[in-house]
Amino acid sequence: MNQRALSDEHVTNLVRDAAVAPSMHNAQPWRFRYLRGSHTFQLRADLGRVLPHADPQQRALHLGCGAALLNLRVALVHEGWRPETRLRPDPADPGLLATVRPIALGTADSGLAALYPAIHRRHSSRYPFDDTQIPQRIRAALSDAADREEATLTFPSPWHLQEVLELLEEAEARNLTDPGSSQDLAEWTRIDDSSVNTERDGVPGYAFGPRKLGGKAPMRDFAGNRPVAGRAAAEFERTPQLAVLSTAHDLPEDWLRAGQAMERVLLLATLEGLSTSFASQALEWSDLRWPLRDPVSGTGHAQIVLRLGYGPEGPGTPRRPVPDILDIEP
Template sequence: MAGYADADLRLAAEAAVRAPSLHNSQPWRFRLREGAIEVLADRSRQLRVADAGGWAVRIACGAATCNARLALAAAGRPADVLLRPHGDLIARLTPGRPRPATYAETDLAAAIPRRFSNRRPFWPDPVPSEIRVRLIEAARAEAAWLDLLVGATALNAFGEIARGADRVLRRDPAYQAEFFGWAHADAAPDGVPVAAGAPAVEPQDLLPQRAYSERRRAAGRDFEPEPLLAVLGAGADRPVDQVAAGQALQRVLLTATDAGLATSLISQPIEVPPAREQLRRSLGRSGMPQIALRIGYGQAGHPAPRRPVDEVLQPDS
């Protein structure tokens, strides 16, 4: 197959920008170089306090790479992907052998514009076992693992770790200032709209919540007494493992969206190194946790805003 063209780059980028990123910072760029589509880290949008080491940038760019792959495959232009995080270059997509899209690729690509983080309380309806298996298999298909936390002991252990990590982050004035810099009360092409935040946390809540606003919920109502929680991880913690985990995360999120589920991400236990190690030990894993998720059924909402695609396309240098 001949190299990709400008139209392929735009198609891939339009899907890629729908990926999740910490505080919706959108730390990516895309360019066409020698017939290949390259996914690049945009270091100007890296969170200097929350993501000094670049973990969140690599997760986000990995998720964007997954979306780009799926969009190209659904259009009959499948890509061979080389993950090579070095400097700003994260991944390189070259044309693969032409073939029809699989049913899975078509369904997941169709879910891209419908996926968004839902921070509101989910309904108590349980997630069926067959869908849970699909989520685990989605992570495994990208060489990652997904542990679903079952039972009060596992949930309480995770909740304690997550709340402890959240307290550490809240005590850091620089972290808090950076966080509030990405929370917007009005329309903006990035960051998180205040209206999309969860109600303010209450003492009895199992999980911490980002304080986008002081909106309260009805007195005495639990946020989620028994949520379905999952931890996604990789076999190691090198930059390439983090990019691969980002691809796995997006495949899990799209699989959940395709199944009619709502999701949101929990990163506090990953952002605080001692909490991350404590989480790893609690799971009995040799690999490293990369992100945690809430999964369930919830009311409809809307995706967070994205920058125009033209702003993330970089000319070949």
């Protein structure tokens, strides 16, 4: 197996690509380490960025880190490497989520390489989408993208969609009155846009999107019960187009696979001209998460609900500087 050394600048650029991945409340719960001696990237959990109320089991943390891992793989394949990836390689070190070793002259996944242009274009859009139906061809391609990462993406049938929407509505109502959820929002959201140039994480007020005036889109209100000066209200879609991503099992390795599948789907959706956002509220309540599963098979563990459609692109959100998340060691 031939290997070429990566310069520190090259490593930095690869991690910069990885770190534009989505994460719950934009907490960015990852750290990277590059070991020059073994030409290996380590992806580690940043446990100081856990959301204690919304994510006590750290499932969402693993999803976000899995998304960053997928971005790293895409960036490497784009440059002609074959990334040799291992999930949770050391049972004695649970904070080590994955290792990635770039192998030269390998057979790379051309499907991953094609996704690279979408890495920095993908942003969550919390604006109304129109009612144009996503073509079946694109739905099938998105499902195939999830399957390639050992996950399943399904578009709920009309009656199941109604149930999913009711579960999400119930969860959002709980979150608005739950002290723990309010605490998480206070920690990770910024309603003062004057902080745009100083914050490095979290969801700023300009990315909240308009307050929902009508429609059935399952929008999280990042303002909570706090007033946001000048925030508009808007009518959202009456029949949202949602997709449920699930895995056969529900262990940390499965959460990492789900995060990679989620990002692979989002990048492909971006290339196909779709806007996307998340509807994860019901997944934060154990009694509401289980009914999200596929009612036909009755199996699988729902990991995320995606909202897709045709509408405005979302704005970029703050990112931590690469020196804050990357260590390069001999």
